[in-house]
Every structure is written in structure tokens, then in C-alpha cells.
Amino acid sequence: MKKQKGKNLINRRDALKMGLGTGIYSLSPANTDVTNPIILENKKKGSTDWQLTRVRPDPDHHRTSLVEGYCSKQSVKAGGQLDIMVSANPAQSYKIDIYRTGYYGGTGARLVQTIGPLIGKSQVTPQKGDKNIHECEWEVSASLKIPGDWLSGVYLGKLKTLPENAGEPYWESYILFIVTDQRPVDILFQCSDNTWQAYNRWPNNYSIYTHPKGSQGPWAAVSFDRPYGRQSQYNDIVNDPLSFGSGEFISFERPFSYFLEQHGYDVAYCSNSDMVTPGRALKAKAFLSVGHDEYWDIRQFRSVETLKEKGVNLLFFSGNSVCWVSPFTTSKSGNPLGRIFRAGPYGAQNNYAVSREKDHGPFPERGPDEGLLMGVRNIQPINGGGDWIITKPQHWIFKNTGIKKGDYIPGLIGWEYHGDAADIAGLEVVAEGIAWMGGKVPSKWQSVIYPGPKGNFIFNASTIFWAQGLSSPPGHTLPWSHYNRPHGPDPRVQQITHNLLRKAIL
Template structure:
């Protein structure tokens, strides 16, 4: 049917209107990106990404055992979650059967679209078959393997996420096999943006060696029963059956599927970004030197000291961007390893949420827990809800808000599939808090739950934004080595100029403290 007031058929008219809106958004995005790049011309990130990228850094030949978790043919882990220049880190490697191997170490970034830069190669080195630990108290698996090599961090290694590729050197007639290791190089410089990787959550879900995570204790999947150690390899990405089906994640935690698209995009546009692990946020000192703090991806497990640190940062004027979902869900106390290394063992100590119903119910159904965290909504703006997982479209409710400048969006416009794997809802009672997007997430068409993206002002002209979805980064970029995740028969579509422009707007306001 034609629209009588228009010389064009209605469908063609709407199509043309949408195309015009998208062209306008793309033009605004280009202007914003150009301005950001020019402003950051002297950034160490810009200088780093001008260096040659690697053509070959991904895993090529991957083999996992019959259970689908580990790669005993070659696997390894690092002695620390993060390290700074001038320090060293040990890498523990096991091969079954014993083999020589080589390690290529890459810094992850943009690098002209290649996604990584080779910083150093090691080998050939010798690897023995190191023992699989027997389950300890609370099903703890702590490897205590011998070190295969020690890496001294030189002065010119910029803060970032560093992924190593372990490759066996085959004997005659054999195939080679590969897996990853991962760690963060941190620094202490004043930076515009602090990017916190969600490695506590990587470890909580890590099923190495054979389905042993905080979710697999016989007493229950949601209680405080299991301990997990960072002294073990990361198995294949723990959500692979339901969210990410990509064996190339073996050894790299959840960085590649959920966090790399943000790091790649930030470095592509020259943002001055520094990186840290969850365990680096036990005091607010690092964050107070930055203008913006980003929680990314699946950021579920926080030591209570992390919560207190980020709360202090907000109160002191740091802008907080929760480009994440299911964030600050479980109190996760750290303790030292059996060898005395700090912050190497953790467990699910209890729910965040204070007296909110989702916390009270979890405590009653899955406890008793030794801890109850404060209401996370009073920090992040919205809360963990039940059900907390599902998929949906990210629907705009307040298009006049400054975060949408240059996007051309209207009330009810949607970004398909951007909500998932888990999300936030139930906005907190904070004066001036605004719901900028919201809608319904579904578990394969059932169990509907409302989600809400929120923003509120901090006490010193800063702000706290909550995108309310693990999948936000999927709308920014699709770097090499990345596979789009999915959730409950719903999936994001990849880069979207509206997500990119919203993120530029947020970062411009955070960094320049100017209205956009």
C-alpha cells in the first residue's frame, strides 16, 4: 500500500529515511573519530599502534580432550595476573607427550587492523608432562608446576593485554598443536582511560582440567562450595556450549570473545588507554590517576575491595563506564596461593545486592554464604536481576540525551541482539538517574525479564554509565580472531555506527569534561 502523501511507496520512503539517518550517523561518527585521533596524536597508544602488526598470531591447530575442556598436548599458565615493567613473570608449560615448544608473545591492539604485534619469541624450549593436581579441599585444583621460562618485562612494553601462542615442535611425521597464555602488563601513569579486564570471571568459569569451576561442585552450582586457583591453565572458553563456540579461545580466558573488540576499537581511534586486572583494583590508587574507568564484558566476580575502590573513584570524580553485564554480582574474596603468592585463589563468597530481593533470595537458596555485598545498583545504576541471562534488542527510550548526539536515533529504535549474554535491570533509586534504553530480554522466547541502561551524575561533574549488556563491545568492532557470541537463539550483529558514536560521546565527555 502506498502512502498517499508521498510520491514514493511507503516502504521505499521508510527505507530512504533510514538510509539518510544512517548516513548522517556515519558522517558524525567520522567527524568524532577524526577529532579523537587528532587529539590523541601524541598518545603512547598511537605510537605503539604505528609499529608493524603481526600477520600470524591466532591459533591455527587446536586440539581439546574428549571432555572438550583442556589441551593436554600443550597448555600453560602464568605466575601472575598482571606485571609491570622491570618485573618478571614465569610461564609454566606442560606437554603430553613431552615435547620441545616455542612461545610467541603478542601485545593485543589495533596495529593497522591486524590486531596484535609480536613483541618477542622464545625457543625452542623443553616441556615435560607436568602433573594434573588431585582435587584439594573445596575441589581446588592448584598446579604448582615447574617454571618453563621467565620473562623479564622491558621498559618499552606498553601496558596492554599480552597473549602468548604456545606451539609444540613436532617430531618426524607428527602434527603440531597450539594453545594460549594470557597476562596484563600494567603501568602507573596518568592515562585517560583505565581498561579493567574481567579475569576474575574468566577464572570463576574456567573448567580446567575436567569441569572444575565455581559452578561444578556437587553441593550446588551457585553456592560458596568451590575454590578456584589462577595457578592452572585456562581451558577452552567456559561458555562455549551456549555462547561462544570457538576452540581458538583455549588458554586466553574470555578476553577474545568479550573484551578484545573494545581494546581493538579504543586503540584504533588512538584513545589513551592503560590496562589492569581485577586484582589490581583492590585499592583505588591506579584508578584515581585516570579520567575514565571501564568495566568490560562479563565482569561478574569482584572482591569487596574492588567495589570500595571504584566507589571511591566515583566520589573523587572519575567517570565510570560499565560496558558490561552481570557486573558486580558475587563477592569474591582473594587469598594467597599455597606458595604464598597473593591473590591467586578465590571463591564465591556471597551475593552483592544488600537487601534487594535478588540478593536475599540467592542467599536463602544457595547459602549460607559468609559475605553479603552492598547494593551494586547504587554504584552501577542498575542491578542484577533474575533471570539474569537471555537475549534481546537494545531499545532507545531517551533519544534526546547527550549520549545519543549524532546518532539520529528516535524513541523505540533498536540495535538488534545487543542485549545478552547477561544484563542489568531494576534501576537504582539515585537522584537524577535516567533510563536511556530499556526493553525485554528473553530466554529462547520464554522467561521475559526487563533490562535497563542507565546514566547518572557523580558528585564532581563526572558520570556513571551502565550499558547493561555483556555484548556492548560487539557493536564496536570485529577484530581478527574474534567470533560473534550468541545467547538463547539471539545474537548481536557486529559493529554498529550508533554503538560506536554513543561510546565516542561518552569518552569525549569523560576525557575532555565538555558537553558533546
């Protein structure tokens, strides 16, 4: 440990090692002078004003047409340009407050720029097109050149109408975009925005799941050129109108990013679309899949295979991941990554994939066996809920948790998960149990870890709800499904996560 001007300075590796054998592991701006960009960013003043206050959904609850918008692409680098399309109906003035989400002393976000006031107009709701797609062709409302000093992160733009007369109500919703970068980093957090869009029912119950021919076939497509409506296809999982416009980020991924930034992990962010090539992720020590990560272009799959072979640690803190091959195609606006559709299941010749194709095909493409990448597979039934039950408490991932065999974390499994562990040398099942679909139909899930080819490892938590055990940020609501719910932050989930991340980045 070096000393300078009477002040202790420690490097990141020493700070991480300080957590070994000392009970609940901790690394946070409050107790270390580690100077990585995330710690420096989170020392800046935050604000809780990023949260929506007044939202009025339309009668069908799939949109909020009083003010809504979308961005020209899913992610953008610092120095790049992003177009923002906004509709206000009735036409009225509005502003856009841009916030970077993080920890910021517990406030959850920092205001980085305000755009406006702007003169709003009502923009045309699109008619359905090929594959039942509903794709906007709205005029650009504002163009944002991303400042060079904006750190990678998930950014929310809060749209707020500006009434002409004092005392009249204002209305709000979000736009969302990701700022990505190319710097070497410990952790790359992949947002599951393909899945957010697949479940997005804007403008009036139109998603990949609502085609008249059925919910599981290749006949429906969706476009990123439209606002995010209500959070989820399934209103009985999270019924939160104060997340309009944010996809599934606030509900299923936000508690993880908040946790990472609270504890000073050196993290950068990317969209699913950024993973069509492996280049950015090869500059990370650990790749994270978080939340509900169901839809992957085959190029994403091959990229993550490359990460494994090159020695990057893969951590799937997610459920129902790598389930459907979802090729990117070009939107009307010219975004080559602007549309997705369901081309077929992952699973090679496994029963799950074969039965999906038999029941819902024919599909144009069958994906490889996701179990050989993730360690476990998508199974039937895949919907349900249960407790996360420990089967191998002596494993290093449980160090300093006090966990014993048979101990469980209530409600952490749901609403979708993985099972059917692959036959991979060195694979260990660290937790397993039964999830119940509707409280009646059983399904066996498994959480696994196995060694990669270059001293790296692959872990799969096997649940969408893992992040719920890490933190409870401002603006976040606990989900529930199938008569089952997680309980929120749990010291054991936090410690397991610290153990895995520490191992991955040292």
C-alpha cells in the same frame, strides 16, 4: 593549531573536539598526528600470526593437554618478572611467541619477543583440594623479565610445539597476562579476569559452577594457578576452540580494546586484582568495566566507590557485573591474589540478594547494593537476549547517531544484563526493554546514566555484548545465546561509545 616545518600538529583535546557535530566521530592514527603512547605503539608493524591455527582439544573439550600453560600472576609492571609454567603431553619441544594485542593497522597484535625453543615435559594434573579446587604446582618453564619499554596492554603468549620431523603436526594454545603501569592516563580498561577464572573448567569440568553440591553456593574455589581451558562455562554462547588459554578476553573484551586502540584513545589496562586498591585508577579520567565482570572482591567495590567520590567517570560496558563477592586468597605458590571463591551476593537487602542467600546459602558475606554504584542491579532472570531499545533519544549520549525513540540495536542485549534502576538523584533511563530467557521467560533490563559528585558521570550499558557492536577484530567470533545474537559492528554503538568516552576524558 600550531604549524611546524609545513606539517599540521594538533593536540589531543583539539583532535577530540574536531569530532563534535561532524557525523560519525573519528580519532585514529590514520587522520591525526596526536602523539600519545597508544598511537605511537600502533604505528609499529603488526602481524596476524598471533592467532591460533592448530588446536586439538582433549576428548572432554575442557583442556588441550598437548600444550598448555599459565602465568605466575595475573598482571605485571614493566621491569617486573613473570614465571611461565607449561606442560606438553607427550613431552616435546615448543616455543612461546609473545604478542601485545592492539590495532596495528588491523592485524590485531604485534610480536614483541620469542622464547625458545624450550624442552617440554608433561606436568602433573592436580587432584582436587579443599572447596574442590584444582590448583597446579608446576615447575617453572621460563621466566620473563618484562622490558621497561613494553606498553600496558593485554599480552598473549602463543605456545607452539616443534615437531622433530618435517610434516608432523604442531599444536598451539595461549597463555595470557596483563602489563600494567602507573602513568596518568585517560582510560583505564579493567579486564574481567576473575570471571574468566570462575567459569574456567580446566582440567575436567571443574569451575565455581561444577561442585557436586550445586552451581551457586559458597563451597567451590578456583585458582589462577592453572591454564584457561575452553573459553566459557557455557559452550552454547561461544564455541570457539581457537581461544584456548585466553579466558574470555578474545570473545567478550577484545572488540573493545581493538576499537580503543584503532581510534587512538590513551588507554592502559589492569586486572581485577589490580583494583583491590584505588591508587592506579585514580590516575585515570575514566574507569571501564567491560564484558562479563561478575566477580568482585569487596576491596574492588570500595576502590571503585572511591573513584566515583574523587571524580573519576565510571563506564560499565558490561553485564551481570558486581554480582558476587569473591575474596582473593593465597594460592599454594604464594600469590596473595591467586584464588577466589563465592562468599555471597552483592545486593544488601534487595530481593535478588536475599533470595540467592535463601536458596544457596548460608554465605559468609553479603555485599552492598551494587545498584548504588552502577545505577542498576542484577536481576532475576538474568540470562536471556533481546534488542537494545532507545527510550531517551534526546540525551547527549545519542548525539550524531540519528536515533529516534523506539529505535533498537538488534541482539545487543545478552547473555546477561542489569535492571531495577536505583533511586539516585539525576539518574536517567536511556534505554530499556525485555530480554527473553530461552525465548520464553521475560525479564526487564535498563541502561542508565547518572551524575557523580564532582562533575563526573556513571553510565551502565547493561549488557555483556556491548563490545560486539564496536569492532570485529581478527580471530574474533560473534557469540549467541538464548536464540539471540548481536550483529557485530554498528555505527550507532560506535558513536554512542565515542560520545561517552569523549565526555569522560575532556
